[in-house]
Amino acid sequence: MKTSLIIPFKNEVEYAKTTMNTAYTYLSERDIDFELVAVDDSTDGTWEILQSFAGLHQNVVAVRGGEPPGYGKALQKGFSVATGDIFIPFNGDLSDSLDDVLLYIRLIEDGYEMVFGSRFMAGAKVTDSTAVKGFISQFGNAFFQILFRTNCSDITNSFKAYRRMVLEEINPTANGYNIGMEIALKGILKKYKYTTIPVVWSGRKYGRSKMSIIKSIPTYLSTALRIRFF
Numbered sequence: 001m002k003t004s005l006i007i008p009f010k011n012e013v014e015y016a017k018t019t020m021n022t023a024y025t026y027l028s029e030r031d032i033d034f035e036l037v038a039v040d041d042s043t044d045g046t047w048e049i050l051q052s053f054a055g056l057h058q059n060v061v062a063v064r065g066g067e068p069p070g071y072g073k074a075l076q077k078g079f080s081v082a083t084g085d086i087f088i089p090f091n092g093d094l095s096d097s098l099d100d101v102l103l104y105i106r107l108i109e110d111g112y113e114m115v116f117g118s119r120f121m122a123g124a125k126v127t128d129s130t131a132v133k134g135f136i137s138q139f140g141n142a143f144f145q146i147l148f149r150t151n152c153s154d155i156t157n158s159f160k161a162y163r164r165m166v167l168e169e170i171n172p173t174a175n176g177y178n179i180g181m182e183i184a185l186k187g188i189l190k191k192y193k194y195t196t197i198p199v200v201w202s203g204r205k206y207g208r209s210k211m212s213i214i215k216s217i218p219t220y221l222s223t224a225l226r227i228r229f230f
Helices: 014-027 046-056 071-081 096-110 131-147 164-170 181-189 213-229
Strands: 004-010 034-040 061-063 086-089 116-117 125-127 160-163 192-197 200-202
Touching: 004 014, 004 071, 004 096, 014 034, 014 046, 014 096, 034 046, 034 071, 046 061, 061 071, 071 086, 071 181, 086 096, 086 164, 096 116, 096 160, 096 192, 096 200, 116 181, 160 164, 160 181, 164 181, 181 213
Parallel strands: 004 034, 004 086, 034 061, 116 192, 125 200
Antiparallel strands: 086 160, 116 160
């Protein structure tokens, strides 16, 4: 099965080349059938780096995101141009682990239709995250876990893996960071076969995160309630 690693970027000039090189080398050395789909919403030179890298590799695609820009819109654009059988959103700041990508691929190949990564279960490793952010995220995810009667303890984490048909049937519409939640919760209600594994997450070394957990709370809550009851 071919894997499409979909990587959104927004003003990540410090990370763009390193992220693309690291992901490409890692997957190539392990003989994975893959493509990298870089989706860019930048104004700082990231686009030129991605274009240059794509020009050197046949299995790398660089496209512009939507207007106005948004994380969800970027993933939707990536999904629309990806040609793989397995879709995996991957953060452009390398906060996600490529070792976990490999585990995702194996689990999908073993028959799962969705694989979720959790930062809040035994075996997970989180570095360079604040205690307050972790508490809020874990508390919110516990609520969603109860609401949807799921064993996934990290619904809001966008780092997941899906078979192509899952995204084709769900057709996500969220424009922001809630897109990962939208796909996962709709997939759970549709009773797709899924599992959850502990993942490694590390904070960024350069720049500031584009995601504000406080600002995201109303969006996450309204998304979950709409999917569950409407």
